[in-house]
Amino acid sequence: MNTRTILIAMLVAACCAPILTRGAQPPGTTATVVRLPAPVEALDPRPLAPIAASSDPAFRPKRTPGELSDRVVSYTMQATLDPSPGVKSVTGKQRLTWRNPSDAPVGELQFHLYLNAFRDRESTFMRESGGKLRGDIMPEDGWGNIEVTSMATAAGEDLLPRLEFIQPDDGNVEDRTVARVPLTTPVAPGQTIELDMSFVSKLPKIFARTGHAGNFFFVGQWYPKLGVYEPKGMRGRTDSGWNCHQFHANSEFYADFGVYDVELTVPENFTVGATGALLGGRPSPDGGVTYHYRQADVHDFAWTADDNFVTGERTVSIEGASDVKVTALVQAEHAATLERHLDASEKSLRWFHANIGPYPYETLTCVDPQEDGDGAGGMEYPTLITAGIATTSEGTLPEVDDPLLEIVIFHEFAHQYWYGMVASNEFEEPWMDEGITSYSEDLGLPDLWPAKRSAYVAYGGVNVLCLPFENPALAEFSRFAAQRSVVRRGPLINQSWGYKGAYGYGVNAYPRPAIALQSLRILVGDETMRRILRTYFDRWKFGHPTSQDFFDVASEVSGRDLQWYFDQAFRSDRLLDYGVQSVETREQQDTVDVILERVGDAVFPIDARVTRADGSMETLSWDGRSAQRVFTIARLPAVQRVDVYPNGSPRLDAFATNDTWTERTDRAGPARLATDCGLLFEHLTLLLLGAF
Amino acid sequence: MNPLLAIARGIRAASSSGSLVALGWIYGVLAALAAILTIVVYTVVSLGVARSGVAGQLRSGLPTDWLIDTFTQPGAGSKFIAILMLAVALAVVYAAASVALSGGVVARLLGSLEAGSGEREPFLAACGRFAGPMLRVALIEVVFLVVVGGVLAIVWVAGLAGDAGNAFAWISLGVLVIAIAVITGVSDVARVHVVATGDRSAVAAWRDALAHAARRAPVFIVVVVFNLVVAAAVAWIAVTLHGTIQRETGTGVLIGLAVGQVGVLGRIWVRIVALSTQASLRRLAA
Ligand SMILES: [Zn+2]
Numbered sequence: 010m011n012t013r014t015i016l017i018a019m020l021v022a023a024c025c026a027p028i029l030t031r032g033a034q035p036p037g038t039t040a041t042v043v044r045l046p047a048p049v050e051a052l053d054p055r056p057l058a059p060i061a062a063s064s065d066p067a068f069r070p071k072r073t074p075g076e077l078s079d080r081v082v083s084y085t086m087q088a089t090l091d092p093s094p095g096v097k098s099v100t101g102k103q104r105l106t107w108r109n110p111s112d113a114p115v116g117e118l119q120f121h122l123y124l125n126a127f128r129d130r131e132s133t134f135m136r137e138s139g140g141k142l143r144g145d146i147m148p149e150d151g152w153g154n155i156e157v158t159s160m161a162t163a164a165g166e167d168l169l170p171r172l173e174f175i176q177p178d179d180g181n182v183e184d185r186t187v188a189r190v191p192l193t194t195p196v197a198p199g200q201t202i203e204l205d206m207s208f209v210s211k212l213p214k215i216f217a218r219t220g221h222a223g224n225f226f227f228v229g230q231w232y233p234k235l236g237v238y239e240p241k242g243m244r245g246r247t248d249s250g251w252n253c254h255q256f257h258a259n260s261e262f263y264a265d266f267g268v269y270d271v272e273l274t275v276p277e278n279f280t281v282g283a284t285g286a287l288l289g290g291r292p293s294p295d296g297g298v299t300y301h302y303r304q305a306d307v308h309d310f311a312w313t314a315d316d317n318f319v320t321g322e323r324t325v326s327i328e329g330a331s332d333v334k335v336t337a338l339v340q341a342e343h344a345a346t347l348e349r350h351l352d353a354s355e356k357s358l359r360w361f362h363a364n365i366g367p368y369p370y371e372t373l374t375c376v377d378p379q380e381d382g383d384g385a386g387g388m389e390y391p392t393l394i395t396a397g398i399a400t401t402s403e404g405t406l407p408e409v410d411d412p413l414l415e416i417v418i419f420h421e422f423a424h425q426y427w428y429g430m431v432a433s434n435e436f437e438e439p440w441m442d443e444g445i446t447s448y449s450e451d452l453g454l455p456d457l458w459p460a461k462r463s464a465y466v467a468y469g470g471v472n473v474l475c476l477p478f479e480n481p482a483l484a485e486f487s488r489f490a491a492q493r494s495v496v497r498r499g500p501l502i503n504q505s506w507g508y509k510g511a512y513g514y515g516v517n518a519y520p521r522p523a524i525a526l527q528s529l530r531i532l533v534g535d536e537t538m539r540r541i542l543r544t545y546f547d548r549w550k551f552g553h554p555t556s557q558d559f560f561d562v563a564s565e566v567s568g569r570d571l572q573w574y575f576d577q578a579f580r581s582d583r584l585l586d587y588g589v590q591s592v593e594t595r596e597q598q599d600t601v602d603v604i605l606e607r608v609g610d611a612v613f614p615i616d617a618r619v620t621r622a623d624g625s626m627e628t629l630s631w632d633g634r635s636a637q638r639v640f641t642i643a644r645l646p647a648v649q650r651v652d653v654y655p656n657g658s659p660r661l662d663a664f665a666t667n668d669t670w671t672e673r674t675d676r677a678g679p680a681r682l683a684t685d686c687g688l689l690f691e692h693l694t695l696l697l698l699g700a701f
Numbered sequence: 702m703n704p705l706l707a708i709a710r711g712i713r714a715a716s717s718s719g720s721l722v723a724l725g726w727i728y729g730v731l732a733a734l735a736a737i738l739t740i741v742v743y744t745v746v747s748l749g750v751a752r753s754g755v756a757g758q759l760r761s762g763l764p765t766d767w768l769i770d771t772f773t774q775p776g777a778g779s780k781f782i783a784i785l786m787l788a789v790a791l792a793v794v795y796a797a798a799s800v801a802l803s804g805g806v807v808a809r810l811l812g813s814l815e816a817g818s819g820e821r822e823p824f825l826a827a828c829g830r831f832a833g834p835m836l837r838v839a840l841i842e843v844v845f846l847v848v849v850g851g852v853l854a855i856v857w858v859a860g861l862a863g864d865a866g867n868a869f870a871w872i873s874l875g876v877l878v879i880a881i882a883v884i885t886g887v888s889d890v891a892r893v894h895v896v897a898t899g900d901r902s903a904v905a906a907w908r909d910a911l912a913h914a915a916r917r918a919p920v921f922i923v924v925v926v927f928n929l930v931v932a933a934a935v936a937w938i939a940v941t942l943h944g945t946i947q948r949e950t951g952t953g954v955l956i957g958l959a960v961g962q963v964g965v966l967g968r969i970w971v972r973i974v975a976l977s978t979q980a981s982l983r984r985l986a987a
Contacts, residue, residue, distance in 0.1 A: 485765040492773045650754065665766035669754030677951040678759025679746040684954060687739035688943065688961040690788055691731055692936070695968050698796045699932075 057580040058500035061437070061555040065242030070552035077306035077369055078266035078551035082107045082235050089274040089295070090226060090314055097221045099210040101232055106203050107196070111240035111249050114195035118204075119175075119253035120188045123230035124155035126256040127213040127220075131183035133176070134217075137506065138258035142217040145384040151214025157188075157233055163203040166193060178255045178506065186256040187236075208233055215382035222382030224279075225340075229311040229390060230256075237265050237434075237553070244434065244555050254436040257506040259514035261435040261442070262428060264308040266551055274299045275314045282338045282374040283312035284391045304370070306551065307391035308432055313338065313376050321347035325355050330367040333358060339377040343398045346414065350375050350396065353415040357422035360453045364539070365426055366546050373425075375418060387417050389424030396421065412458035416450070419457065423449040430550040438556050439505040439514065440579070444522025445542075451484040451523055484527070487520035488660040493584055496663070501525065501579045502556055525578040528585075528659030532574060532613070533567045541566045577611045578661060584609035585659065588667025589617070589651045590637065594644060601648050603640040607633055609663060618655035621646040628655075648672065704923040707985055710814065711978030717813035720973060722824055723806040728969050730798045732962065734791040741787060745780060760949045800839045804831025807896040810977045814984055827896075834895045837903030842888040849880045878929070886925040887914050889979040897983075917986050924982055928975035935971045939964025 071079045088101035109115045126134035129152065140147035160168040174185045196202045210231045213220040219229040236253025239246050254260060274293045275281055285304025293299045304310070321337040335358070337350035354375050358368055376395040378385040386397025396417045423446040427433070433441035489495070498509060501521050508514040530538035545554075545562045552558075560575040577583045586609035593602045605617055617629040623646040631638045642648075651670040658668055714720060749771060750756040758764040771777055805828035812821055822830075853873060860869045890910035891903070900906065914921045943964055946957040 486769070488765070489769050489773065492769070494773065652754070664770055666750055666753045666755045666770045670752055671754055671756070672752075674747060674751050674753070675756035675760070676747075677949070677954055678756045679743050679750065680951070680954045681948045681957070682746055682759050682763070683739045683743035684958045684961070685948075686742045687735040688958075688965070690738050690791070691735045691961075691965045692940065692968075694731065694734075694792045694795050695965070695972070696936070698792060698799070699968075699972055 057576050058502050060502055060557060060580060062245030063557045063561050064244055064552075064555055068240075068243040068552075069548070070550065072551075079110070080108075080267045080305065081110055081238075081265040082267035084232070084267070084269050084271070084310065086232065086269070086271045086310075087274070088232075088271065089293075089297070090228070090276075090279070092221070092224060092226065092276060092279070092314070097212050097226075099212065099228060099231060100207075101210065102205070102207045103232060104203060104205050105233075105235065106201055107235055108201045109196040109198055110238060110243075112198045113240075113249060114197050115192075115238060116195040117189050117191045117251075118202075119236040119251040120190070121230070121234045121236060121253060121256070122155050122157070122186055122188055123234070123256045124153050124210055124213070124219070125185040127151070127153040127216070128185060129183075131181070132186065132256070133179055133181045133184040134186070134256050134258050136181065138217070138511070140216075142258060142384070142511070145216050147216045148214045151216060151220070153211045153213030153220060154185075155208055155210045155231070155233070157206060157208045159205070159207045160190065161205050162192075163205065168192075168204070176255060177253065178257070181255075184255055187253050188233075189251075206233055215378070215384045218385055218388050220382070220385070222379045222385075224317060225313075225315040225379035225382045225385075227311070227313045227376070227378060227382060227385035227395065229309075229385075229388070231311075234264060234309075237263060244553055245557060252434065252436075257436075259439070259508070259511060259518075260505040261439070262309060263432070263434040263436050263553075266306055266308050266432070268303070268305040269307060269310040270301075270303045271310055271312075272299050272301050273312060273314075276316075278316045279314045280316070280318040280320060280338060281312060281314045282318075282336060282376055282393065284310045284393045285370075286334075286372050304372075304392060306369070307429070309391055311390035311393055313378075313385075313393075313395075315340075315379065317341050317379065319344045319347060321351050323351045323355060325358050327359060327362050327367075330362055331369075331371060333368060333370070334372050336372065336374045337377070338374065340379055340398070343377055346377070346398060349414055350377065350418065353396075353412075353418035354422065356415075356457050357419045357453075360419075360457060361422065361426060361449075364452065365449075365543060366550070368425065369430075370425075373422070387421065389421045389428055391429050392425070394418065394421035394424070415458045416454060419453060420446060420450055423453075426546060426550075431546060432551065432553050433555075434553065435505060437504050438502060439518040440501060440522035441554070441556060441559065443518040445526070447487070447519045447523035448526040451487075451527060454484075484523065484660075487524050488662075488665070490516050490520040490524055491585065491661045491663045493663060495521065496584050497582050499582050522579075524660035528578065528613075528661040529563065529571070529574065531654065531657050531659045533563075533569075533571075537567050573612070581611070583611035584663055585611040585613055585661045586663045586667075587613065587615055587633065587653050588664065589653060589670035590667075592648055592651060592670055592672075595641075596644075598641075599644045600641050601644050603629060603642060603648070603651055604637060605629070605631060605640070605653065606637045607635070608667070611661070613659065613662075615653060616655065618652045619648055620650040620652070622649050704920045704927070704982070707920070707924060707982035708927060708978050710985075711981040712974055714810050714813035714981060715970065715974040715977040717809075719809040719812055719821060720806070720977070723802070723809045724966070724970055724973055726802055726824060727799060727806070727973075728966050730802070731795055731965065731969070734795055738784075738788055738791055742784060745784065749774075800836050801832050802828050803835045803839075803892055804828050804896060806973060806976065807831070807892050807980065810973070810980050811893070811896055814977075814981055831895055834901045834903055834906065835892060838888060838891045838895060838906055841891075841903055841907050842884060845884045845888075846881065849884060850877070853877050853880065879926075882925050882929040883914075883922070885975075886921065886928070886979055887911060889976045890914065890983055892976070893980040893983050897980075913983055913986060917982065920982065920986075924978050928971075928978060932968070932971050932975065935964075935967050939967055 083106045084103050086101055086103040088099050090099050126132045157169065157172060160172060162168065168190050171190050172188050175187050175189050176182060176184050177187060212226065212228065215222045215227060219227055219231065236251045239252050240249045241247065252263065269285060273281055273283065274297050276297045281300050283302045284307060285302045288301040288303055290298050290300045317340055318338040319341050323335045325333045325335055335351055335354045337347050339347050339350055354373055362368060370392045372392050374393045378395055378397050383397050386395050388395045396414055398414065424442065427445045428442045435442050495516050498513060501517050503517065505514055508517055541563045544566050545559055548562060549558060556579065560572060564571045587605065587607055590604040590606040595602060603619060605615060612633045615631040615633050619627050619629060619642065625646065629640045649672045653668045658665060662668065755764065755767050759767060805824045808822060808827035809824065853876065857873050860873060887910045890913050891906040894900065894906040894909045943957060943961045946960050947953045948957040
């Protein structure tokens, strides 16, 4: 899901929200220095957020030769789209094959029926979201649902009467997004079961990711989809069982890998895009055209159909990897942006190949939703991503100063790695997908698309004026997620529905983990961080890791135990803030006391740098554990500047102003701001009150 | 009647030494108020970044670190609102001062237009003499602006609700701007009427001004549009020119300040020219 709007909204909220007070500064004189030699654990005995343990080594990804993933589940489907007004539904059949991956018999199956989130106002999704998601509002006449019309075993046993809705997360009996089916004969370990099902998916008006807008259809989360059966030891589980959560306002995906073989029938004049490779098309006996798609080693299948797409194609060849056919499906009125879609997709592919690992699939499809369907924009599905000109209105400008479209495409493509291949559990550990994706943006975007300007004055739907504000990387703004008002609300890791509202989810899934990873990079260095990310991807692709698995990789690659860092940054509500408290000259001793302080309750090792009048430098190393540390150094040459983080500031540090100390306060900077304010006042006064 | 003649004479009158004194007074008031705001902002900002490297980062604009630190600090909101309130209060002072000074401005302009018309009254004395009627003229102007603005707002909302589209948005904006310019033009003629006739009734002045504008509608509109275009152009040039000044050093900040103030001076002078052209037109039409 795309960050741009979310981040900006959160930024505004962060600045406007009632701001909680920062910790009182310790007394400012050296005479009253209080040393706190206690270990940091003793400073703050609050318990850490509980998280799943590391995965049992037996559950590292299994790879059969010729297969990328452990194919637990497979779907062979036939689906027909009826786009006529008042119908707007998909009628489907599927043969589902599931293998019991555990060493004990399994007596029931659990399914996601996501579309029932849009059934009425009482679903958990609607109750939690209040009918609003990512700035879009659920239209009153736009309800949708999914009905399973038949379900039988291959032997012909009718299972439909046994289907019952369950609510494992919140007990909301009105919620029908998860169903269970008890089996007469349990599935033995390693054995497979085949089910034949048929279903009717009434598509909602696009509000949250899926549905229709006019003749544009984005069909996601649309079929009865099996949950994940997790054996003991997988993802640190202490008992075996289904992992099948309800559809929450702020939850995305988690599913098993397998093979999808899907035939989609649509009216002749519709263009289709879907997960996987197109094997062929043929006229359907019932009218329309049937397209046949197939993709192995993915955990979902989504598709789109529209009679207004223009299509662009490009084959991307990268040495050492198989060719990727990139397809862009763009609204006809946005045809001018076809090349931008293709370029952005290609650049993203190349960046990830060079920096994270190869993209193993043969296709990538990039979709531009109809403008009324922008709720489907900025989303990721296996080998299929959506961007959207409507959500990035600058994209329609002929001169592109602000590459918002490209940023969204890069973001959604990044998900191919963290959501698509690594496939962490976004219900339970949302940071592992959106957070690492946001961090990938921090790494990739500055080089690929350095944003120049982003402040536009729009009038009547036209961008009239591009204000000359340099647009700092979004990443710089993400430091707001380190503020007390965010951090003190609770640990970064939580279930996606456990945070307080959309803001709590948004800030903890996107910018906060991104700055926590950036701060880790400051701690271990760029090269080590690069290896951590590459190793994590390589080890855990197609593997469903836990947060702890990521932490373990980081400790292993860096060669040092980093658990203390992850415990603070990911599992606690500790605030990081170090600063220079003061620099005091002791004339008689001919020395200077440089006093560094730990303002927050998180601990981070410090290598502060002192710069003297002659340009010479020295480093003051401190483990950061005590409340303060006084360094007594020679008085001359005069100390001109002290930098707490000379090698780059960890963005987790909540307050940057105290990160540096200068002998004199610069006057020109504040003077520029003040005189500009004065001038702005004069111009505005003349504009508004200029008439005598 | 030739509008160009009215404009030419208006510009000449606005450039006379007597009118430049008026310009000096108005600019002086605005600059003094801006200086108060500047000093307050400088003090608050400097205190916030005292002995921090962030102070130096402010040389290149508004650094992200400063924005986040400043606006997430306890009390940041109330500090920001206090500065905003101060700016509003200063703007109100300017509005009052400019109304109070307008009698003197018109007197100087009329003095220049009627060259050699005897002894020149001290500027502030003229201001004082007409302060009452000028305030009443301005209040009537405000009433007109509120009514016209209200009507256009209703039309606008109705248009947006009816999905009237981009063209409608642009046209309604144009109509609004022209309407404001016309009201200001009529109001200027009323001010001239007060000073020229010594009639202290604002209602009579507005009646006379409306009659004048109606009688000479085409020429009046030409002068109004001319003034509007010149004002917009000068404002645009002033802002753009200031934007080109590199303000990363102390010297740069000072140059930026100087260039900025020249722009402000230019805008006020253009405003006096607008008043002057209306005075000149009224005189020619008499
Ligand atoms: Zn995302």
